[in-house]
Amino acid sequence: MNKEKVAKYFKRLGLVQNLDDIQLDIELLKMIQYAHVMNIPYENIDIVNNIQLDLNNDKLFEKMIDNNRGGYCFEINSLFNWLLQELGYRTTSFLARYLRGTTEIPMRRHRVIAVESDLIDGRILCDAGVGERAPRFPLIIDEGLIQEQFDETYRFEKDEFLGWVLTDFYKKEWKPFFSFTEEKQLDIDYEMPSFYCERHPESGFNKTIMTAIKTPNGRKTIDDKAFRIFEPNKVTEILIENDEMLNKILNEHFYIKT
16 A cells, blocks of 8 residues: 555545554545545536546546645545555456436446445445535445445446446435446546547537536536526525635635635
């Protein structure tokens, strides 16, 4: 374990942990993922500014930990995976299809992490790289098991083609969230779908700024000129009028210094 870098990562997450007394159990996973989604924002600022992303973990560490930035799924979950491996968890990354809001089967453009250890029964799904409504805690990969957290409910299903399908119970029905099959992926396998997201004219990631960060009872987002605060039964929307206002919101609500 690179204790210096792991300690710096934990500090970025707002966590205090004795690295000589790590218990590789699900409680530690829950603590880390919760802190991750609460402190490291989902954001595509570099993509919109036409700054090419570098998925090398040293570069990601510099961006998100040293320079207090966020990233999108290929960035966040790559570095998250690095942290889990440094701690001693056994991880496998999969290339997933993001299904929420789709009517046809989409391309694979999302990274998720399956985690195992000797102190965990079965496998745990970790994902800190979703800007929309998404789990704050990891999920047990177990078909049909209903898993509730905060005011959200999740369940894994199996599909002959899609493989594992994570669904969430929303507006009185189960809806598909994302899916993955179990072909192990290497870090280099994410370069091409990430490049598509960065540069393709039909990509939804390279048009306007999108940021998101979870809160204890909701989340905060920026979608182009709209800053929104989601709370139970309430959404507050504020129009972002200029760059000065944008930078102030990024700093105060997303901990991003531009």
